[in-house]
Amino acid sequence: MLSGTASLADLLVGAATMPDLATAPEELGEVELLKVVTETRFAHRTAALPSGLHPTNPPTAILHVWKVESSPWGPFSLAETRVGCRSGTRPRGLVLGCVVDGPDAAVAALRARWGFPARPGRVTLRRTYDGVTATVAVEGAEVCAVHAVDPDPIDGSDLAWTTTLTLAHTPRGPRLVQVEVEHRVARAERVQARIDRFDGDAWGHPALVPAHVVSSAVTVGAAVLPSLRFVARPEELAFTGTEPADAPAAPHADPPAARPAAD
Amino acid sequence: MRFGIFFEMSVPRPFTPQAEAAVFHNALAQARLVDELGFDWVWAVEHHFLEEYSHCSAPEVVLAAVAAQTQRVRIGHGAVVCVPEINHPIRVAERAATLDIISNGRLEVGTARSSTWTELGGFNVDPDTTKKTWDEFVRVLPRMWTQEHVEWDGYCFSMPERSVLPKPLQQPHPPLWVTVTSPGTELDAADRGLGCLGVASTGYQEQERRTTEYYRRIEQCEPVGAVVTREVTTLNFLYCHEDPATAARRGMAMMGHFGLTNAHLLWTREAYPTRAYTSLSNIDPGGRSTGSRPDPHGVPESVCIGDPDRICEVLRRWESQGLSGINFLLNAGEVLSQQEVLDSLRLFATEVLPRFGEHSVTLGVAG
Numbered sequence: 001m002l003s004g005t006a007s008l009a010d011l012l013v014g015a016a017t018m019p020d021l022a023t024a025p026e027e028l029g030e031v032e033l034l035k036v037v038t039e040t041r042f043a044h045r046t047a048a049l050p051s052g053l054h055p056t057n058p059p060t061a062i063l064h065v066w067k068v069e070s071s072p073w074g075p076f077s078l079a080e081t082r083v084g085c086r087s088g089t090r091p092r093g094l095v096l097g098c099v100v101d102g103p104d105a106a107v108a109a110l111r112a113r114w115g116f117p118a119r120p121g122r123v124t125l126r127r128t129y130d131g132v133t134a135t136v137a138v139e140g141a142e143v144c145a146v147h148a149v150d151p152d153p154i155d156g157s158d159l160a161w162t163t164t165l166t167l168a169h170t171p172r173g174p175r176l177v178q179v180e181v182e183h184r185v186a187r188a189e190r191v192q193a194r195i196d197r198f199d200g201d202a203w204g205h206p207a208l209v210p211a212h213v214v215s216s217a218v219t220v221g222a223a224v225l226p227s228l229r230f231v232a233r234p235e236e237l238a239f240t241g242t243e244p245a246d247a248p249a250a251p252h253a254d255p256p257a258a259r260p261a262a263d
Numbered sequence: 264m265r266f267g268i269f270f271e272m273s274v275p276r277p278f279t280p281q282a283e284a285a286v287f288h289n290a291l292a293q294a295r296l297v298d299e300l301g302f303d304w305v306w307a308v309e310h311h312f313l314e315e316y317s318h319c320s321a322p323e324v325v326l327a328a329v330a331a332q333t334q335r336v337r338i339g340h341g342a343v344v345c346v347p348e349i350n351h352p353i354r355v356a357e358r359a360a361t362l363d364i365i366s367n368g369r370l371e372v373g374t375a376r377s378s379t380w381t382e383l384g385g386f387n388v389d390p391d392t393t394k395k396t397w398d399e400f401v402r403v404l405p406r407m408w409t410q411e412h413v414e415w416d417g418y419c420f421s422m423p424e425r426s427v428l429p430k431p432l433q434q435p436h437p438p439l440w441v442t443v444t445s446p447g448t449e450l451d452a453a454d455r456g457l458g459c460l461g462v463a464s465t466g467y468q469e470q471e472r473r474t475t476e477y478y479r480r481i482e483q484c485e486p487v488g489a490v491v492t493r494e495v496t497t498l499n500f501l502y503c504h505e506d507p508a509t510a511a512r513r514g515m516a517m518m519g520h521f522g523l524t525n526a527h528l529l530w531t532r533e534a535y536p537t538r539a540y541t542s543l544s545n546i547d548p549g550g551r552s553t554g555s556r557p558d559p560h561g562v563p564e565s566v567c568i569g570d571p572d573r574i575c576e577v578l579r580r581w582e583s584q585g586l587s588g589i590n591f592l593l594n595a596g597e598v599l600s601q602q603e604v605l606d607s608l609r610l611f612a613t614e615v616l617p618r619f620g621e622h623s624v625t626l627g628v629a630g
Contacts, residue, residue, distance in 0.1 A: 001276065001315060001523055037534050039384070056529045057314055057381050084533075089526035091533055158536040190536055214384060215535040 004049025004085075006205075008174060008234055011050055014119065014204070016111035017169040018177070021228050021245040023113040028223045029070030032125055033183075034134050035159070036063040036146060036193045036216040037084075044207030048096060050167070050234035052176065052241050053085040060084030061208055062093050062162065063146065063195075065134040067125040068102075068223075073109060076102025077123035079136040079144065080116070081203040082164065087176070088238030093162045094176070096204030099123055099136050099143075114225055115168030115177040117204070132191060132218050143202035148191035148216050156185030159217055167234060172243070175231040186221040264578065264619040265588035267304025267339060268297055269498060272319035273524065275596040282597075283318060289601045291328055293593060296605055298333035300612035304371065305329050306339030306460075306590055311349070311382045315596060316524040323358045330366035338366045339590075341460055342373030342442040345400035346393050347419050348386040349377070352400050356407035356427050363431035370433065373460050374401050375442040380534040390537045395419065401439060401455060405488030408436035435489035445541060449495070453477045456486030458494035460590075466565060467580055470497065474585035494587045499567045499577075501591035502599065503611040507570045511560030513599060514568030521595035567591065571614035578619065 038061050045059035066078040078100050082093030099121035100107045110116040121138040131151065136144040164179040193216035200208035233241035270290050274283050294305045307325045310317035319325065326338050340362065343355050363370035376393035377383055383390055396419040406413050407427040414424040431437055440458035443449050452459045459477055461470075474495050481493055500521070502514030531540040562568045567577050567589070581589060593604050 001520075001527065054523075054527055057312070057527055058384070058529060060529065060534065084529070086527050089522055091526075091530075154536055155538070158538055160533050160536070162533065188536070212384075214380060217536055 002046055002055055003051050003237075004053045004055070005046040006048055006050055008050055011048075011167055011234070012169070012174055014117045015168050015174070016115045016117055016166070018112055018115050019171070021170060021177075021231060023226075023228050025227050026072055026109075026113075026225045028068045028225065030068070031219075031221055031223050032067040032127060033219045033223075034063075034065040034125055034132055034146065034148065034193075034216070035219070036148075036195070037061075037214040038063070038195065038210035039212040039214060040083075041207065041209055041211055044209075047207040048083050048205040049085055049094060050176070052232060052234050052236050052238065053087055053092070053094060053165075056084045056086060060214070061210055063144070063210075065123065065125050065136070065146070066223075071106065073103045073106035076100055076106040077125060078102075078110070078118070079121075079123045079134070080164075081144075081208065082162075083208070084162065085165075087165065087232060087242075090238070091162045092165045092178075094165045094167065096208060097202070099138055111168075114179045114228075115166035115170075116179075117166065117168075127218065138202055141199075141202070142197055143199040144195075145197040146193055146195050146216075148193035148218070150192045151189035151218065152191070154188050154190050154217070156188045156219065156221070159183075159185065159188055159219065165232075170231065172231070174234055175243075176234050177228060178230040178232070178245075180226050180229065182224040182226060183219065184222040184224070185219045188217055188219045191216050191218055264582045264586070265303040265496075266616065266619070267302060267306055267496070267588060267590040268293060268501075269339075269341070269590040269592055270305070270307045270319060270325065271310070271317040271592065271595070272307075272325075273316055273521070273595045273597075274318045275598075276315060278314075286318065286597060287325065289594075289597075289604070290325070291332060292601065293604060293608065294329045294336070295332050296608055298336040300608060301616060302336055302612075303588065304337045304339045304590060305333070306341035306371075306373070308341060309344050309375070312385045313379070313381060313528060316528060323362060326362055327365055330362065330369065335369075337369045337371055338362065339371045340373055341371065341440065342375035344377050344382070345374045345397040346376060346383070346386070346388050347396055348388045349382075352403055352420060353407065353422065353427055355400065356404050357429070359404070359437065360408060360427075360429045360431040363433055363437050364429060368432040370431070370437040371440060371458075372404070372437050373440040373442055374457070378444050378531060378540065380529045380531045383531060384534075390531050390535050391539050392419070394539050397441075401441070401457065402487045405436050405439070409489055438490060438492040438494075439488050440492060440494070447541075449473050449477045450480060453480035454484055456481060456484040456488065456491035458492035459496065461495065461497040467584055470581070470586070471584040478585065495585065496588040496590055497581065497586055498590050498592065499565075499581075501574075501593055501607060501611060502568045502603075503571060503574055503607045503615065505570055505610065507560055507573065510569045510573075511558075511562050513603060514566075515562060517595050517598040518566065518568065520598045521592065524596065571610060574611065574615050575618055578615070582619070
C-alpha cells in the first residue's frame, strides 16, 4: 500500500514549535466557514505526505476558509489547505499551509497550542444571498481565489469533518498533532465552487494542484479548538507511532537528525 | 446455515499483468474447490478504480468463467451497481439472464449503489440520486426478465416497448438481493422482498436486532419481483488452521491488509455532503471493529479465524442471530499463499461444514 514520500525536513519548513502539548480548549463564536473538497493529481499523491501517512484514492485536498468574529484573540480569518489522507485506517487532513488575517496573538496561539503552520496574510470570506467569495493573499500576492454560487440548504449533520493533523516541532521532536476541531453548525448550505486561483507552492507544495472540485459547502455556527489527545511520529505508521498527548516521553527517542534545533 | 465465498480480487502492489492475472486465476481455482467441497455460493463484487482493494470491475465475466468451471455452487452476481452511468438497466438484465443460462439456472443477482466517491466520482454520478436509481433498477429488472415486452418511463431511464432477451432459465427469475452497507438498507431490502447481502457487519447484538426487524418487515413486503428472497447473510473472514496461533498470525495479517486498503478509499460521505449517504460505510467483515473482545490470540470474537473448533463456536453465535448464511473473504492482497487458502478451505470443509447441516464434501484435486 502507498505511504507518503515527502522529506520530513521539507515538510517542517515553516512548521510551528509547540512548547508543550497541554493545550486548553478555546471556543470560537460567530464562525463562517467555506469548505471545498477537491481531487488532486494521482502522479503526486504521495509527494506531500510523510511516510507515516497514506494517501486516499483518489487523492484530495481540502480548503477551509474561516471567518471568526469572536475568539480570545479577537476577530480573525484563517485559510488552511489540507491533504486528505489516512493515519492507519483513520481519515485525516494534514495541514500543509495556513494563512491568518488577524491579531498577532491569534497567529501565535494557533502555532504554539495546536501546531498550525500559521503565517500572517490577508484572508477574506464574503457571503452574499447567492454565493460566497474567498481570497487569500500572502505578502501582497494572491495565492487562492474561490467563488461559489447556488447555495442549497442542507442539514449540518450531512457534513463530515475530517480530523486535522498539523506537523509541528514538539518537546518530543517532530510530531503529527491531532486537532479534533468540534464544529457546531447552525446553518449549512451546499454551494457550487470554482477555484479561480490556487498557488500550490505558496500553500506548501508545488504538487498540490486542485484538479476537480468534488463538493463545497458554507456553514455558520461555532467551533471549539480542542485540547490535544494524540500525537504521532510522522515517519512511523500509526499503529506503532501514535502516542497519547499527555504521555511521558516516548520510550525510544527520535534520531538526532530529525530533531529541530529548538529541542 | 449456508456458506459462500466472496471475491474482491484484491491485488498487491506493484501492479504487474502477472500479479493481477494470478489473483483472478487463484480465485477461479478457489471457486472450483468450494464447488467440490459443498459450499453454497461464489459471489463476485463489482468495483471500479479501487486500487489494491478490488480489481473486480467485470464480475459478469469472472462469474461466466466460474459457471463454466463448476457444477453445483450458486453464482452470486454480488452486487451489480444499479446506477445508470455505470450500468444501463437493460444491459444488467441481459447479462444476468445470459449468466443464468450459462450456469444452468444457478444465478443470484445482488444489487448495490456504490459507497465510494472513488467510484461515483469516476463515473460522474450525482450521489444524491443513487438510492432512487437503485430503487428503479430493482423494480424494472424483474419485468425485463418476466414480461415478453417491456416499456418503462422512469426517473433514471425510459425505454419504448421492446423484448429484453434472453430470458433467465430460472422461473420466474433469479433471486434478487441488495448489498447492505449503510444502516437501514436491510429495511429497504425487507420492504421490497429482497435478500439481505450483508457486508457491513455490526457485531452480534446489532445483527440480531436488524435480522429480527428484517424478518418481521418482509412478511408485509410489497415484492418488486415475482419471487421473495427471505435471506440474511453476513460477511466474514475465513482462515482455518489446526494451530490456533498460526491461524491468528496468518489470518490477522490478511484481515489487517483488507482493513487498510478498505480504509484508504474515499467514502462518499467524507467527500460529498448528502443525505443519501449517512455513514462512512466502510465494510467491516465479521464486525471486527465493533469492540468485540479478542480471543487469547488477538482475534476479534466474531471473526472466523482460528482452528476448526473456534470457528464453529463463532459460526454458532452468528447462526443464533438468525442469519441464513455467511460469506467469507479468503484473502486480501495475496497476503496468504494460494496453498494456505486452499488448505484452509479443505480443513473448514472437513471439520466445520459437516456440523452445519447437509453439505456434500467431495474432496478432490481442484486447485
